[in-house]
Amino acid sequence: MKRVCQFEQGDDSKTAQSDNITLEFPLVGGMNFFGICVLTLWLYLPGFLANTFAMLWGKWLPKTGYGPWPIDGGRTLSDGNRILGDGKTWNGLIGGSLTSGLLCVLIVALMGDIPSQNAAVGENGIFTHPLQGAETAWFSVGGDLLTAFILGTFLGFFCLVGDSTGSFVKRRRGLKREGEISSKAPLLDTLPFAIMVFLAGQLFLGTSILADAELRLPMLALIAFTPILHRSFNLLGYKIGWKDVPY
Numbered sequence: 001m002k003r004v005c006q007f008e009q010g011d012d013s014k015t016a017q018s019d020n021i022t023l024e025f026p027l028v029g030g031m032n033f034f035g036i037c038v039l040t041l042w043l044y045l046p047g048f049l050a051n052t053f054a055m056l057w058g059k060w061l062p063k064t065g066y067g068p069w070p071i072d073g074g075r076t077l078s079d080g081n082r083i084l085g086d087g088k089t090w091n092g093l094i095g096g097s098l099t100s101g102l103l104c105v106l107i108v109a110l111m112g113d114i115p116s117q118n119a120a121v122g123e124n125g126i127f128t129h130p131l132q133g134a135e136t137a138w139f140s141v142g143g144d145l146l147t148a149f150i151l152g153t154f155l156g157f158f159c160l161v162g163d164s165t166g167s168f169v170k171r172r173r174g175l176k177r178e179g180e181i182s183s184k185a186p187l188l189d190t191l192p193f194a195i196m197v198f199l200a201g202q203l204f205l206g207t208s209i210l211a212d213a214e215l216r217l218p219m220l221a222l223i224a225f226t227p228i229l230h231r232s233f234n235l236l237g238y239k240i241g242w243k244d245v246p247y
Helices: 033-043 050-064 090-111 144-172 186-204 213-239
Strands: 004-006 013-018 021-026
Touching: 033 213, 050 090, 050 144, 050 186, 090 144, 144 186, 186 213
Parallel strands: none
Antiparallel strands: 004 013, 013 021
């Protein structure tokens, strides 16, 4: 669905027209840049946490006697390296994506009614409703909770696709997982999933607030900050026994 944005000088609103549907989203007002970055992270939180969920599914499900099921099936390419490696499993991909969907359902259930489509981006502060503007989006299926589940699963899936893409590139460069202290390619461990989830949101979420152009600069800032954030969570997970390595 094509979205056309129109701006008028002195007008603080953005009009998105699609077919015969007109949606208006006033631009971010009094919130400072840091606040907008936190707002962006909040809206994309189910996607950003998908890696953690996938790690837990990959670690705990095999303890029940099911899995792990590596996505690449143990196959290697002509360079002699695995396609993705043992760290990327179907139980992690599917479980992580679906858990992101459930997290989005929980968020929407706790937030209650969706603001009107004319509500300003960030009008409710940092904790803006993630389904704002989604009334006519492709993933809106009528019920708010099912819509939230589809949205969260979508974000989680693309996060994990980005993570697997980074793993694929690492192995083609011979930078597979090594040692107990650090990764040989920390940026490939962190940036692809953030880039992929933001890119998917901007390209495919139509009239949703998550696709709003005003979030693009904060997205770039979050991508730059992601390696630090990711490293901190990994160290915490390692300390409490959720991860086998601190990266």
